[in-house]
Amino acid sequence: MAIAADGEGVMGAIQAGGGQRDAAAFDYRRAGPTVSRMVVGAHLRRLREVAQVTREQAAEAIRSSDSKISRLELGRTGFKPRDVTDLLALYGVSDEDECATLLAMARQANTQGWWHAYSDVIPGWLEAYLGLEAAASLIRSYEAHFVPGLLQTRDYAHALIRAGLDDLSEAQVDRRVDLRMRRQQILHQPAPPRLWAVIDEAALRRPIGGAAAMRAQLRRLIETAELPNVTIQVLPFSVGGTPVGMPITVLRFPEGELPDVVYAEQLAGALYLDKPADTDLYEHVMNRLGTAAAPQKATAAILSRILEET
Amino acid sequence: MPVTKDSPVSRTPFPEIDITVPHSARVWNYWLGGKDNYAVDRAAGDQYRELFPQIVDTARAARYFLARAVRFLVGEAGVRQFLDIGTGLPTVDNTHEIAQRVAPDSRIVYVDNDPLVLAHARALLTSTPEGTTDYIDADLRDPATILSSATRTLDFSQPIGLFLIGVFGHVPDDDEARSIMRRLLDALPSGSYLALADSINVGDAHREAARRYNEGGPVAYRLRSLEQIAGFFDGLDLVEPGLVAVSRWRPELSPFDGPHVETTLGGVGRKP
Numbered sequence: 001m002a003i004a005a006d007g008e009g010v011m012g013a014i015q016a017g018g019g020q021r022d023a024a025a026f027d028y029r030r031a032g033p034t035v036s037r038m039v040v041g042a043h044l045r046r047l048r049e050v051a052q053v054t055r056e057q058a059a060e061a062i063r064s065s066d067s068k069i070s071r072l073e074l075g076r077t078g079f080k081p082r083d084v085t086d087l088l089a090l091y092g093v094s095d096e097d098e099c100a101t102l103l104a105m106a107r108q109a110n111t112q113g114w115w116h117a118y119s120d121v122i123p124g125w126l127e128a129y130l131g132l133e134a135a136a137s138l139i140r141s142y143e144a145h146f147v148p149g150l151l152q153t154r155d156y157a158h159a160l161i162r163a164g165l166d167d168l169s170e171a172q173v174d175r176r177v178d179l180r181m182r183r184q185q186i187l188h189q190p191a192p193p194r195l196w197a198v199i200d201e202a203a204l205r206r207p208i209g210g211a212a213a214m215r216a217q218l219r220r221l222i223e224t225a226e227l228p229n230v231t232i233q234v235l236p237f238s239v240g241g242t243p244v245g246m247p248i249t250v251l252r253f254p255e256g257e258l259p260d261v262v263y264a265e266q267l268a269g270a271l272y273l274d275k276p277a278d279t280d281l282y283e284h285v286m287n288r289l290g291t292a293a294a295p296q297k298a299t300a301a302i303l304s305r306i307l308e309e310t
Numbered sequence: 311m312p313v314t315k316d317s318p319v320s321r322t323p324f325p326e327i328d329i330t331v332p333h334s335a336r337v338w339n340y341w342l343g344g345k346d347n348y349a350v351d352r353a354a355g356d357q358y359r360e361l362f363p364q365i366v367d368t369a370r371a372a373r374y375f376l377a378r379a380v381r382f383l384v385g386e387a388g389v390r391q392f393l394d395i396g397t398g399l400p401t402v403d404n405t406h407e408i409a410q411r412v413a414p415d416s417r418i419v420y421v422d423n424d425p426l427v428l429a430h431a432r433a434l435l436t437s438t439p440e441g442t443t444d445y446i447d448a449d450l451r452d453p454a455t456i457l458s459s460a461t462r463t464l465d466f467s468q469p470i471g472l473f474l475i476g477v478f479g480h481v482p483d484d485d486e487a488r489s490i491m492r493r494l495l496d497a498l499p500s501g502s503y504l505a506l507a508d509s510i511n512v513g514d515a516h517r518e519a520a521r522r523y524n525e526g527g528p529v530a531y532r533l534r535s536l537e538q539i540a541g542f543f544d545g546l547d548l549v550e551p552g553l554v555a556v557s558r559w560r561p562e563l564s565p566f567d568g569p570h571v572e573t574t575l576g577g578v579g580r581k582p
């Protein structure tokens with residue numbers, strides 16, 4: 001299974017609305033191709049609608065089909081500069097700054113993200129996630145069984161990846177660990193995203209990599225929770241019963257017009273949801289977990305206690 | 311039966327988040343372009359907007375009023391402590407962010423009685439290292455709890471900015487509302503400020519939208535008259551320009567300026 005898509009909705013339900021201000025404020029240099037494509041596509045669709053041009057007419061202008069216009073506007077394909085220029089002319093956009101901004105974003109949307117260097121160990125269904133995570137302003141994550149990837153130590157990640165289903169060589173395991181460590185840099189970059197993680201106590205009690213590695217991992221959590229952009233909440237055993245056990249990640253983007261994206265990893269694929277009708281339930285679960293889990297101060301005490309007991 | 315650590319009755323229950331009726335903080339979040347709302351909130355927000363299209367501008371204007379009032383207090387008035395009752399869901403510019411941008415050592419206490427709002431506030435409204443933010447789970451109608459909990463963070467011998475933005479309509483009884491306001495203001499030292507914004511009962515479409523909204527089952531919101539809202543400032547010295555449409559209170563040139571909204575008033579008063 002590749003990206004589980006239901007046809008028109010998944011990763012495509014970009015709401016119209018907003019304005020050029022949003023496009024300019026969006027940091028496309030950091031976003032990587034996935035989100036840049038979505039933003040450029042949404043912007044082109046809005047311009048087309050304002051100009052009251054049909055998809056068929058737009059397709060004609062770039063010597064293509066209306067389904068190609070659909071794919072472009074949903075951000076599922078890269079952009080040729082000439083196509084963008086022709087479309088902007090057709091839509092009556094003559095402002096030089098606006099054209100230059102959109103062309104720069106379209107160029108960025110065609111470049112490869114840093115993770116391309118790891119493509120040998122990235123399953124296809126994960127690649128879009130890396131692009132979305134790199135562009136997010138808020139990452140909400142729930143994990144029942146493992147420490148979230150963005151918070152793992154190298155030893156913990158190594159033990160976890162080696163214990164996984166895939167039959168990997170030691171070199172491949174190392175590559176995946178490298179990729180995971182590289183992802184973590186977003187938490188330390190200037191203007192970093194905020195990470196709001198709810199971790200079940202069970203994930204902290206299972207000594208992945210052995211007791212020493214787990215103690216180092218717990219110390220890492222205690223340290224990382226001190227970062228101003230990181231909120232960690234432990235869901236303690238004293239909360240009887242949880243609404244779900246599967247890991248969930250919800251990504252929010254600085255660009256207001258992009259919908260939240262829910263990422264739910266499965267054994268050999270992942271679900272990406274972005275229509276409110278689909279994401280409401282997941283956000284509700286995250287909200288329930290966030291209200292039930294121990295607040296930050298209490299979490300610090302719980303982490304210290306588990307560290308003592310490990 | 312003694313409740314022991316292991317007994318099932320000691321288990322913490324999951325807090326209920328009711329998504330079958332609209333919730334004011336989530337509806338406001340929807341009007342402000344946020345994503346922390348549910349289908350029922352979007353439906354209530356859309357219904358309100360159909361009857362009173364200016365509601366989105368009104369919601370934004372009230373947020374910008376809050377921002378300007380915080381900047382006035384922390385900048386011109388030198389206030390470093392804030393008590394923000396009816397926090398709402400986090401949005402772009404939150405009280406502590408505005409205050410701490412000017413004075414990083416500012417101390418802010420957020421008060422709300424909704425578990426969803428509190429969870430978001432605790433997780434997302436975090437302070438600079440120099441300042442402090444705290445969160446109180448309390449109802450507006452319980453000023454004693456608000457004040458006693460706020461002493462954890464605020465020094466009641468120094469001026470405090472009290473913020474009540476679009477919340478007093480949740481106390482429909484006039485005597486009770488006046489009593490709550492008196493108890494809150496009595497606890498503040500001289501040189502403290504009240505910043506208040508609230509919608510008034512003018513305009514047929516506005517009143518009808520509010521009436522229909524209240525019928526939808528949320529915690530009801532009562533629209534008061536201009537005179538009643540002005541009464542909340544009794545005993546305070548209103549700073550210029552007084553109690554006016556929120557968009558007319560010390561406006562700044564801003565690319566976000568919308569049209570003036572005359573249905574929501576705001577003012578800032580100083581306790582002598």
